[in-house]
Amino acid sequence: MSATVIDLRIEHGGPALGLGTPRPRLSWRLDGPSGWRQSSVEIALETRSGATRTSVLETDEQVLVAWPFADLGSRERVLVRVRVTGVDGSVSPWSDPTPVETGLLLPTDWQARPVGGAWGEAPGTDRRPSRVRRGFRLDAPVAAARLYASAHGVFEAEINGARVGDDELSPGWTSYGSRLRYRTHDVTELLVEGDNVIGAWLGDGWYRGRLGFNGGYHDLYGTDLSFIAQLEVDLVDGRRVVVATDDRWEARVSPISFSGLYDGERHDLRLDDDAWSIAGADLDGWTPVTVAGRDPATLVAPEQPPVRCTEEVRPVEHWRTPRGTVVLDFGQNLVGRLRITVDGEAGREITLHHAEVVQDGELYRRTLRLAAAEDVVTLRGDGPVTWEPRFTVHGFRYAEITGWPGDFDPAAVVARVLHTDMERTGWFESSDTGLNRLHENVLWSTRGNFVDIPTDCPQRDERLGWTGDIQVFAPTASFLFDCSGMLGSWLQDLAIDQLPDGTVPWFVPRIPGGPSWEPIEPGAVWGDAAVLTPWTLYERFGDAGVLARQWDSAKAWVDLILERAGEDRVWDEGFQLGDWLDPAAPPDDPADALTDRHLVATAYLHWSTRHLALTAEVLGRDDDATRYGAIADEVRAAFVGRYTDGRGRTTSDAQTAYGLAVEFGLIEGEEARAGGDRLAQLVAEAGNRIATGFAGTPVVAPALTRTGHVDRAYDLVLERSCPSWLYTVDMGGTTIWERWDSMLPDGTVNPGEMTSFNHYALGAVADWLHSTVAGLAPAAPGWRRVRFAPRPGGGLTHASGRHLSPYGEISSEWRIDRGAFLLTVALPVGTSGSVWLPDGTTVEVRHGRHEFRCELPTAAGEAAG
Template identity: 85%
Template sequence: MSATVTDLRVEHGRAALGLGTPRPRLSWQLAGPSGWQQESVEIALETGGRQVATAVVGTRDQVLVPWPFADLASRQRAGVRVRVTGVDGSTSPWSPATSVEAGLLEPSDWRARPVGASWAEEAGTDRRPSRVRRAFRLDGDVVSARLYATAHGVFEAELNGVRVGDDELSPGWTSYDTRLRYRTYDVTDLVETGENAIGAWLGDGWYRGRLGFNGGYHDLYGTDLSFLAQLEVELADGTRVVVATDDTWEAAPSPISFSGLYDGERHDLRLDDDGWSRAGSDRDGWTPVTVRARDPRTLVAPEQPPVRCTEEIAPLAHWTTSRGSVVLDFGQNLVGRLRITVDGEAGRQVTLRHAEVLQEGELYRRTLRLAAAEDVVTLGGGGPVTWEPRFTIHGFRYAEVEGWPGDFDPASVVARVLHTDMERTGWFACSDPSLERLHENVLWSTRGNFVDIPTDCPQRDERLGWTGDIQVFAPTASYLYDCSGMLGSWLQDLAVDQLPDGTVPWFVPRIPGGPSWEPIESGAVWGDAAVLTPWTLWERFGDAGVLARQWDSAKAWVDLILARAGDDRIWDEGFQLGDWLDPAAPPDDPADALTDRYLVATAYLYWSTRHLADTAVVLGKDAEGARYDAIAEEVRKAFAGRYTDGGGRTTSDAQTAYGLALEFGLVRGHEAQAAGDRLAELVSEAGNRIATGFAGTPVVAPALTRTGHVARAYDLVLERSCPSWLYTVDMGGTTIWERWDSMLPDGTVNPGEMTSFNHYALGAVADWMHATVAGLAPSAPGWRRVRFAPRPGGGLTHASGRHLSPYGEVSSSWRVEGEVFTLTVALPVGTTGEVSLPDGTIVEVSHGRHEFTCAAVVPVVGAAG
């Protein structure tokens, strides 16, 4: 019996419109009988429904298999099919065709130039956005049409009065000077024979809007708002008509008088003109555009899905304040904006304000710092209208509505959840509702902070791509979502923004940080994202291409920090954030942790050097791999000599110090067991309360588990007093907090300046939940081999995990009934697994569904080796 190809993908996604590479890699999943293995694959290329080329590749790989044909040309469209042959000689049917279409791959493909308003704009201020448009004619029947579009700022395009696409905040945020994404839209159904019109709304976005701390900065990338677009229409006679942004376009002030990511949007509906992007619309107020410059070599196709609205949430409760405004509770701290349906007289203003928490029944907005988070719409009269802001987002659970005409109806307001529209790939469930809620909190913080780039928080005047936050959280994120494209794109900006000496900025894309963060210094944990985050993408998605692309960046970082450490291999100088936001740190100094910051820095020096050596081996750079491997061992020995006593104690007698030493392999053998025993003692002495910050949180529970203290790891994760993960759940948190005590036990908000209720970093514990509670973790790149090692504890009676790996669904589910432990695991074709039962039994498994039972004993895990 043969296998069946079930899911043929191009690069990391199903959508292959506007690809930015001439040689896209292919992946597929298989369904087949027990024991079936792929021996080779035949790939067919089709044009116009006709097969034009085939290639047979002798490989057992199913993930990111290299393109076997000639390079795609710009705009080239094709279909791809595969069929696989097994080691038994059986051949699958051909898969359905997957379409492939290249974008504009060469700078010479671009005729378009950025166009925008011609009137003078004062730099460094909030300026009124503009709209741009152009009419054009098509003489012939339309066969197909593509719009390639981007902007200086953010944009929404319209064709003949219809919005193009459903993406939000495009083109997103990159290091614009060197990488500006464009999107490709199929607009065949929107263009017509005869008269047409195209236009775009523009907003400040990240390009010229206020960004950064202490009031922020305007115009970081330019003062202009400009649209850059190329509409290409194929007619039935073979003619290609190109309508590109140039000096034939015109501009006018937008009905949006202000738009900012931090501060919200102001829109006067009295100034709206529904026909502005239709042919024959009124030309009053429209003036010739100014044409600006853009090097087409900086235009790149996206590697990730766009930001979209992925869910709508109705308010769960509402009440009227003493001032007459209405407060809405959506029951979930989310990221997005409100959509309202309202009917009122012309000129009436309706104001929407946002906040994550309440104090005494009112919005508590101090934690937003200098972000106004306020949207204002001026009604135009003439009946009901549905409105939402276009170019802003807010982080909020609560919203206040002021100025509503007449009686308020909560059904007239909905919260629209916005984030990068990644495919969800991971689930977790167990018998403890609080632990399940904690996992949901991690999920929601991922959604809220994956808005085009991985940010620290989504609500205050910051929202930056902090490198350390994603470095510690990337393994968890990669289980929950297919974030390979998004993080791969972000890593390219990291490399672009890296200083010539190898220093990695604290946040990417890089913006001025003011006196606290300028000049940029090399900091452990944060800068190590250059090495460790590409490795995570290799480990979780099997993408060696990311390792190759980021190699120079990773090597530059390791060479820099080795130079900082010097011949003694100890990194004990310079500015360090250390175990940031350790709960023992004072509110005004989050870096003042229990663990020596230079112990943290030297541990990461080893860990990144070790991973750079491993990266070199994957890339076939064996000599460099051997060199960095030897250096890593020198660092490990130096760490042991400086920061341990040789008997399992570290100089910083703290949870983070032991967690890093154990999980990074800095102590071994009997010393590792002694270190694990001491870590368990520290957790017990702390009443099972957590005592780690960003650096220690991902490693403390795994370190306990590694050294046989599974029960203590459960005690730690299930503790409910402050500080702990479940304390946030008991306090009503629906996302992960920046501080363990962002809200104090008395219900008041922590007075620290850095107090956010939506930060994912401390949610990195979810990776332990997946691997240890559910028992599901990869043990070879791309989940080609899986380790099933659930370790029940904490009074749980059942738990499960499910992950959509590149090869297909992987799952683990266990239950305890009486004295019997039962585990069910499932693997897709192309993978193998190791099952480690709590009683010490180890079993090899191939693809398919397998069930095991053993005595329900408390697991005893051997000492670390």
């Protein structure tokens, strides 16, 4: 019996339209009988002319298989199918054909130039955004059409009155001087024979809008607001018509008078003209565009899905304040914006304010700092209208509406959730409802902070790609979502923005940071994203290509910090954030942690050097692997000599210090057991309350588990007093907080400046929920081999985890029944695994569904009921 190809994917998945590579990699998932294994694959390519080529590869690999044909050219469209042969000689049916189409691969393919309104570029002048348009005529029916579009700023395109695509805030945020994404749209159905119009709305976005702290900075990438588009239309008679942005376009001031990511949007519907992008409309006030410059070599195809609206949330409660405004509670801290349906007289202004929390029945907005988070629409009085802002996004659970006409109907408002539309790949559930809510909070914080780049928070005047935050959280994010394309793209900007000496910026893309962050200094945990985040993508998605692409960046970072450490291999100088936001740190000094920040820096020096050696090994750089492996050993010895007593005690007698020492392999054997014992003792002495910041949180529960203290790890994770993970749940949190006590036990907001209610870093514990509670962890790159090792405890009676790996769905589900432990695991074709049972039994498994039973140790069985 043969297998069946059930999912043929191109590169990082999603529709393969407008690919930026001439050699896209292929992956496929299989369904097959028990014991079936692939021995070879046949790949067929069909061109537009109907010609077919095939290639047979003798391989058992299914993930990111190299393109076996000649390079594709720009705009080339082919169909790809695969069929596989098993070691038993059985041959699968051909897969359904998958279309593959490249974008504009060469700078010479581009005719488009950036165009925008001839106003607003100079400081102190009219900064209103513009709309741009151009009419054109097609003298034959359309066979196919593609729009390649980008902007200096953000844009929404229209053709003949219809919106193009459903992406939001395009083209997203990259290091614009070196990389500006364009997206490809199939617009065949929007065009007609005869007269047509193409146009675009424009907004400041990240390119020209306010970014950063303490008032921020404008015009970081340029002063123009411009549309860049190339519409290519293939007519049925074989001709191609190209309509590119150039001096034949026209512009007009937009009815959106202001848009900013921090401050919101103002839209006067009285100035709108619904027919502005429709042929034949009688329009006035349009003037010639200004043409800006752009090196087409910097225009790149996206590797990640766009930002989209992925969900709509209705208010669960509303009330009127003494001031007469309406406050809405959506029941969930989310990232997006409001869509309202309203009818009122011309000139009426409706104002929408947003906040994460309320205090005394009113929006509490201090935590927004200088972000206004205010949207205003002015009605034109011609009947009911449905409106939402176009070019802003807010982090909020609560919204206040001012100026609503007449009686308020909560059904007239919906919150639209926006984030990068990554495929969800991870699920977790247990018998503990608090633990389930904690996991849901992690999921929502991931969604809210993956808005084109991985940000630190979505609500205040910051929203930056902090390198340390994603470094500690990437393993969790990679379980929950297929973020391979998004993080791979972001890492390219990290390498671009890296300083010549190897220093990694605190946040990427790099912007001016003010006196606190300029000049940029190398900092452990944050800079280590250059090495450790590519490794996470390799480990979780099987992508060795990201290791190769980021090698120079990773090596430059390690070489720099080794130089800083000097011959003694201890990094004990320079500015360090250390265990940032340790709960013991005072509100005004989040870096003042219990753990010596140089201990943290030296631990990370070892960990990154070790992983650079592993990276070199994967890439076949044997000399580098040997060299950096030996240096990592030297750093480990230096750490033991400087920061331990040689018997497992660390000089900083703190949870983070022991967690790092154990999990990073800095202490081993008896020393590690002694360190784990002391860690467990510290947790007990703290009443099972957490005492770690960003650096220590990902490692403390795993270190306890590794050293035989899984029960103490459960005690830590299930603790409900402050500070703890479940404290945030009990206080009504629906996302992960920046501080353990962002809200104080009395219900007031922490007075510290760094007080966000949507910050994923402390949610890194979810990786322990997946690997230890549910028992799912990768044992080979891409989950090709899986370790099933659930560790029951904490009174839980059941738990489960599922992960959609590159090979297919992997699952682990256990329950306790009258002292017996019952486990069911499942593996897809192409993978294998080892199963560890609580009685110490280890079993090897191949793909398929497997059930196990063993008796639990008496204490565990009694605790679970």
